[in-house]
Amino acid sequence: MQKSQDRTELLRSAPVKSALLKLGTPTLIGMSVSALYNVVDAFFVRHLGGSQMAAVSLFAPIATAMLGLALLFGGGAASYISRLLGAGKRSEANECASTSLATSMAVAVLLMAGFVAFAEPFLRALGATDTMMPYAAAYAVPFFIAMTFYAFNATANNLIVSEGATTVSMVAMLLGGISNIVLDPIMIFALGWGVTGAAVATLVGTLLTTCVYLSYFLRGKSSLALSPRNLKPTAGMYAQVLKIGVPSLTYQLLVSVALWLTNVFAAAYGDAAVAALGIVARIMNLASMVAFGFVKGYQPFAGFNYGARRFDRVREATKTACIWETAFACITAVTLIIFAEPLLSAFSQEDATIVSIGATALFWNALSFATFGVQAVYSAFFLALGKAKQGALIAIGRQGIFFIPALLIGSWAFGLLGIIAAQPIGDLLSFLLVLVLVAKSKGVLSDSEMANAEHAETSA
Template sequence: MNENNKKLYLLKDEQISTALLKLGIPTMVGMLISALYNVVDAYCVGELGTAQMGAVSVVFPLGLIMTGIALLFGSGASSYLARLLGNKQYKEANRCASTALFTSIAVGVIIIVIMLVFVNPILRCLGATDTIFPFAREYAVIFISGLVFNVFNVTVNNMIIAEGAAKFSMIAMLIGGMTNMLLDIVSIYVLKMGINGVAIATLISRIISTILYLTYILSGKSVFKISIRNIKPSKDLYIEIFKIGLPVMIFQILSSIALGSTNTIASAYGDSAVAAIGIASRIMSLGTMAIFGFLKGFQAFVGYNYGSGRMDRVEKSKNIALLWTTCFCAIVTVCILLFSKDIIYAFNKNDPAVMSIGRKVLILNGIIFLGLGFQLVYGTFFLALGKSKEGGAISVCRQGAFFIPLVLIMPIFFNLNGLIIAQPLADMASIILVFILKSKQNLKPNLKQCMEEV
């Protein structure tokens, strides 16, 4: 059995729990490493000072925007590609993969140029105070310039997961993340390059990941044949990509707007508030990215088997994913409640205000994290089936329709505490929405069946 047949066997014939582990664990590890190097960035920058920490927090949403663009094409294509492979439409899969990748790069370049031209007003809008702004601009120019590599990496990463290439996805993200962390340490502690060094470290690590993905594509290891000759844009193709990719992109961009709005409002309470919320956000992103990583493999599995008409495997996989992600969320919540003080102290040892605010943010978000697996599993499940309305509603409401009004209104009545409780309240509303949507679809988890399959 050749390598491509092995990847497809994993999707269509492997035992469900084994397949989800083989698909989900590598992508989860890769996403964790990606999130971890953001945390290491924060740790290293935290050693430079509160203003520098605030600068990284201010620029961070711009990365989320470009990741959203990549997910528009990468995640949208991934869902469609999995269903095409399940239905054995290989030529259409080649066309989809090629068109999605080159379109994402073109769109990404245009947006990056716009960001660089208007970098100063953008940073002010994202909450850069007078003390934070000089550091934020220095970091942002290099960071934004390198985002084109991030667009390529995220798009390709999502597409190859659709063919079951979870191990290579992990290796590429692992090497890129480890390189970033190592260069962070060298640039700050050895070369004394300050925040400029952190930005350069991120740029180099992204270039290395791009080289790895290019090698994979050009070596012929992928099931897909990505080339300029296969670029054939059409209305129908973009509809298939966008109906899944748009909700994912909107979620990512709304996450960016949410962070930007939070930073802007927090800046009224000082640099310590901006830094504390930034630290807590990065810590929570570790748990969130772990779930997202696992669900990338889950989405590929569901999409392929749905395309093949194997609804028994689709339903069982959903039940297993619900069980596993809920257990993971419970463990994360317990760890945060027990070690919140130690976690914040690791990133800021000199500012008592950062400790006080950061712990409060971390604990509240840690408690509501219990329900995140439930939200994300159903959101991913709907998107994998091509149900863009249900999946999109879950994505858009959590960081948009629920969060944005709350983050604007709550501080008016409760000041900084109102800002802190906005995200937990939005998550509670989102959990209720998922219950409503799943009940209408008659998708009931069978835990007995789930445990038997495991």
């Protein structure tokens, strides 16, 4: 209980920069390592061949969709719980946490059962060619099982971060990520399991992360009480969760659709194109997860202080986060541009076609990544404060309104180059959208406006 009280004081009264570092650093480290194992998977699988690399890349949309499910309930609940805790409504926070986690797991089990039952037609729909199909089928079942536990982990992680327990989040993700990295070469090469070994390594790492989260809750370390007694699926609670969760889900589903469409269009240019764009997607995912990792620590701080009506702390935290995130994004962009070809060579088994396509794609994606920091902060800002409309616009904009038309038009007009350019175009247009939304929402940072905004949900 003492640790729970310490976390509350950190959110309420610690110096803003110090609090952001204490909250953001653990989530940054945890999410970075968690994303790193996807890159490491690609590094080891590339030794098996281009078709195997392309087959494993097909599953990225599924992982993204499962993260979306977790954000629908876990992310939506996290925003609401932070505001409830800030307002001192602990019993309501407990009910929200228990109900959201149970709902997320129920939906995940049903979805994964369907994926396993209809694996082959589903993989064909994802873009599996005849050369990819044997490897995709070998990877599928352990991966689908892992995704069920992944949904639990991602939901539980959001709940834990919402109470400021970011160190627990870090430990869980570190254990899962490092174990996956260690097990990959053992299961792929030493045991001779090939792509199946990569999927089993992911499953084991995911289960270890699950054990950390279960231990945290079952030993009573959390300030949130997860219990069947707290399962109260009321319409009002779901409304608060879903109004924030739906934009988060929408974003992840659109990312999933974007990955799927990219694979489908790239398949016309051969397995090398699918593999190259898959590698670039993993590299950019690692970079974005580092950015999101810090923002994940910022979000409960903003939500808690908004619920506690400490608007000065929200303003200072938002300004600080924007500066730090923009600096990181720009440094990352320059680094990726300079080392584009060496990075692609490390994952391509010296396949010149993969290196050529991938280096071009990485250059343009890195260039637009410089705008990502501001997008990430303000996306978290709107969601933390319960601003569903702005959050939904950002979610739909980046991968929906902008990316999909750019991909469709670009692939038709410019072929593979148009496919490569679609994501950078989507990023830049999304950045402009965020600037417009921020300009129109200036009042939300004034005490008078914030005192009235969304007051009912934390005082009713």
